[in-house]
Amino acid sequence: xxxxxxxxxxxxxxxxxxxxxxxxxxxxxxxxxxxxxxxxxxxxxxxxxxxxxxxxxxxxxxxxxxxxxxxxxxxxxxxxxxxxxxxxxxxxxxxxxxxxxxxxxxxxxxxxxxxxxxxxxxxxxxxxxxxxxxxxxxxxxxxxxxxxxxxxxxxxxxxxxxxxxxxxxxxxxxxxxxxxxxxxxxxxxxxxxxxxxxxxxxxxxxxxxxxxxxxxxxxxxxxxxxxxxxxxxxxxxxxxxxxxxxxxxxxxxxxxxxxxxxxxxxxxxxxxxxxxxxxxxxxxxxxx
Amino acid sequence: xxxxxxxxxxxxxxxxxxxxxxxxxxxxxxxxxxxxxxxxxxxxxxxxxxxxxxxxxxxxxxxxxxxxxxxxxxxxxxxxxxxxxxxxxxxxxxxxxxxxxxxxxxxxxxxxxxxxxxxxxxxxxxxxxxxxxxxxxxxxxxxxxxxxxxxxxxxxxxxxxxxxxxxxxxxxxxxxxxxxxxx
Numbered sequence: 001x002x003x004x005x006x007x008x009x010x011x012x013x014x015x016x017x018x019x020x021x022x023x024x025x026x027x028x029x030x031x032x033x034x035x036x037x038x039x040x041x042x043x044x045x046x047x048x049x050x051x052x053x054x055x056x057x058x059x060x061x062x063x064x065x066x067x068x069x070x071x072x073x074x075x076x077x078x079x080x081x082x083x084x085x086x087x088x089x090x091x092x093x094x095x096x097x098x099x100x101x102x103x104x105x106x107x108x109x110x111x112x113x114x115x116x117x118x119x120x121x122x123x124x125x126x127x128x129x130x131x132x133x134x135x136x137x138x139x140x141x142x143x144x145x146x147x148x149x150x151x152x153x154x155x156x157x158x159x160x161x162x163x164x165x166x167x168x169x170x171x172x173x174x175x176x177x178x179x180x181x182x183x184x185x186x187x188x189x190x191x192x193x194x195x196x197x198x199x200x201x202x203x204x205x206x207x208x209x210x211x212x213x214x215x216x217x218x219x220x221x222x223x224x225x226x227x228x229x230x231x232x233x234x235x236x237x238x239x240x241x242x243x244x245x246x247x248x249x250x251x252x253x254x255x256x257x258x259x260x261x262x263x264x265x266x267x268x269x270x271x272x273x274x275x276x277x278x279x280x281x282x283x284x285x286x287x288x
Numbered sequence: 289x290x291x292x293x294x295x296x297x298x299x300x301x302x303x304x305x306x307x308x309x310x311x312x313x314x315x316x317x318x319x320x321x322x323x324x325x326x327x328x329x330x331x332x333x334x335x336x337x338x339x340x341x342x343x344x345x346x347x348x349x350x351x352x353x354x355x356x357x358x359x360x361x362x363x364x365x366x367x368x369x370x371x372x373x374x375x376x377x378x379x380x381x382x383x384x385x386x387x388x389x390x391x392x393x394x395x396x397x398x399x400x401x402x403x404x405x406x407x408x409x410x411x412x413x414x415x416x417x418x419x420x421x422x423x424x425x426x427x428x429x430x431x432x433x434x435x436x437x438x439x440x441x442x443x444x445x446x447x448x449x450x451x452x453x454x455x456x457x458x459x460x461x462x463x464x465x466x467x468x469x470x471x
Contacts, residue, residue, distance in 0.1 A: 267324035
């Protein structure tokens with residue numbers, strides 16, 4: 001069983017006889033090492049090297065190099081990494097993990113699949129996107145683990161300034177991946193009349209209802225993303241719930257009213273809107 | 289043994305499955321508006337009587353265009369309260385013992401029955417020159433508001449003084465409206 005553990009981390013050489021049942025290291029998700037290609041083939045395993053003569057009973061203790069490091073960093077990052085390099089400092093941990101038997105590889109794989117954090121990957125980034133109802137948003141991005149991305153930032157919808165925060169689940173560690181995102185945002189009240197005048201071309205347009213326009217929104221989006229390590233382009237689409245209050249409706253209706261009847265909204269109406277929504281944007285990861 | 293590939297495929301399947309499951313149930317647009325209170329106001333209703341024990345007054349809200357946009361939608365409107373506010377001629381409305389407010393469609397060919405929408409009898413509690421009468425029943429009156437006008441009949445009972453006085457009448461409603469665009 002111990003012989004199978006290194007195979008989870010090291011790929012067999014071309015001439016070696018791999019165990020058919022052992023998964024190849026290319027299948028291990030985690031922080032990818034190359035955005036543009038799948039995981040590179042790993043370096044030849046030490047198992048391919050001539051073993052020094054040793055008593056069979058001593059073999060587990062006498063084999064230091066194929067480490068079973070739970071940190072993704074211990075995995076060779078490129079084909080240039082030499083398996084003949086000195087043993088990893090945490091090699092004794094491998095010996096400690098071995099007695100766990102078959103559960104040890106499963107736990108290792110589960111950790112990598114969930115996206116154990118790699119100290120060598122960029123966690124912080126900047127995000128910019130454009131969509132509805134979000135408007136244009138710039139955000140700070142943080143990846144606590146590979147599969148989860150948090151973001152918070154400032155928005156503008158051509159009416160007023162807003163804020164937005166959210167979380168994205170990226171299930172695959174590949175260069176392309178589907179995603180699931182939820183976000184919540186808020187736009188403060190602003191005057192929408194200039195925007196309507198600019199769009200319609202009617203410079204005399206004015207509506208009391210548009211004097212104060214603001215809303216809160218929540219998004220639930222499915223998405224598709226390209227790129228992982230330092231740059232990500234994405235398209236998200238789904239549903240949004242938008243809530244807001246309509247102000248100055250009395251003034252608006254009275255301007256249209258005639259006769260002896262007047263209409264007064266003594267309490268401002270509230271509006272809730274469910275709609276399809278979408279946005280596209282990109283992320284640049286800047287710092288570890 | 290669960291391989292990472294299997295786990296990733298499962299994750300992707302969950303994500304895509306969620307989206308495909310939710311997709312058919314999603315309208316393109318669904319708008320719901322909630323109006324906590326909107327009042328129709330008839331100003332300066334004039335009363336000129338000798339001292340009597342009962343008095344009937346009628347008036348018509350003749351321009352409902354402001355609420356027609358709401359009435360066209362899948363809307364629900366309920367009467368909440370009526371407010372009678374003396375504006376001149378009397379100090380207060382303490383002489384009122386009972387009030388009945390009846391709403392009738394102003395459409396001559398209507399089949400909608402008159403509804404006693406607001407009343408108080410013995411439990412009227414005027415606050416100076418203002419008397420607020422709660423709705424007698426929760427009833428969707430949207431059909432009444434779809435006509436071009438509604439007629440309001442008010443019956444007062446009490447020790448009504450010999451005077452010429454004026455009052456404003458507010459008929460207040462609450463409502464909700466919805467609009468959906470489906471693919």
